[in-house]
Amino acid sequence: MRILRVLAPNPGIRELEGTNTWIVGDGPSIAIDPGPDDAGHLREVAREAGHLAAILLTHDHPDHAPGAAALAVATGAPVYAARPPEGAKRLTDGQRIVVGDVVLTAIATPGHTLDHIAYFDERHRSLFTGDSVLGRGTSVIDPPEGDLTSYLRSLRRMRELSPSVIYPGHGPVVLDAPGKLEEYVQHRAAREEQVLAALASGVRTPEEIVPAIYGDHPADLHPLAARSVLAHLLKLENEGRAERRTTAGAVRWTLLEPRTCVRCGRPVKGRGLLCGPCSLAVLQESG
The missing domain is CATH 3.60.15.10 (Ribonuclease Z/Hydroxyacylglutathione hydrolase-like)
Known part of the structure; x- marks a missing residue:
């Protein structure tokens, strides 16, 4: 073909x-x-x-x-x-x-x-x-x-x-399509670990994180890199592993300590006390 x-x-x-x-x-x-x-x-x-x-x-x-x-x-x-x-x-x-x-x-x-x-x-x-x-x-x-x-x-x-x-x-x-796809998956996993490490060290914004993990990239790529860092932060937020706070108009990110459901022990997103299934069960029981 x-x-x-x-x-x-x-x-x-x-x-x-x-x-x-x-x-x-x-x-x-x-x-x-x-x-x-x-x-x-x-x-x-x-x-x-x-x-x-x-x-x-x-x-x-x-x-x-x-x-x-x-x-x-x-x-x-x-x-x-x-x-x-x-x-x-x-x-x-x-x-x-x-x-x-x-x-x-x-x-x-x-x-x-x-x-x-x-x-x-x-x-x-x-x-x-x-x-x-x-x-x-x-x-x-x-x-x-x-x-x-x-x-x-x-x-x-x-x-x-x-x-x-x-x-x-x-x-x-x-x-080598399989090798490239595996490389892409592993690359994103490694970047996530770098973002987590940066947050743990006290860095709080995508623009501050970029120099820490993209230091070997040309400076003209840093704005794009900041967008990718933001994508990682949003993923972590959705998983309940990070959160953003706005202070004086500035958005800053922090790590969240892992939390477990007080009812079943499953991981809990955000600052809630119950996981999704247990929240639903409690609502059904109270109804």
Whole structure:
């Protein structure tokens, strides 16, 4: 099966060398992530695609999706997305896109964005990951749309697919897909431990935490790193392991001591005395 990359001319901190537009199949073909609305890039995509039968979006970020409308007009191909722009068709988790001998399954992978979709070719064990997995470096999880809990769940789901090769939204092809996915899971676990250690040492804001754990990264990456740290803090807050307090307009974070339910001994989120099941049981008993 033919898989061809057309690199968009939009290099940057997040985009690396640029957005990878993937052309899958050969007469008819599929284009994944047309990228920005750049006339020269879209002409090259249309030329390389030949008979383009479908345009798929992994998510609606401006480095991946804007070119879809113009490419659809130029080729007549329909656009598919989980959060479809005007005129596009909605994709759902598990939906199959069949074009010639190419069969791709849409895999909901929220975390980088709420609408993120990966595409899996089961026959060839190929996974098109958009921004959920990059060819180099790690994906930015930027709240509020970026959600680390969802992202970790998506990484585990992609790992369960047992892909062989990853075709990412940015960066080079990943030939060891299982190794890369495990690396991503372990990286996030290590970052969480670093965030916990920073909080334990008295550091209280994402901006203060960044130098402690991203000291080997260029300073121009620190604002993005602070967003990823915030994603970790929000996850810890949701798990009842950290909390935020606002003092004089400034938000500061602190660790919470682990608490257990006074009734059953299960872990309790936040400062409550009862876990969820016991709270429900007490309500039912009192009713």
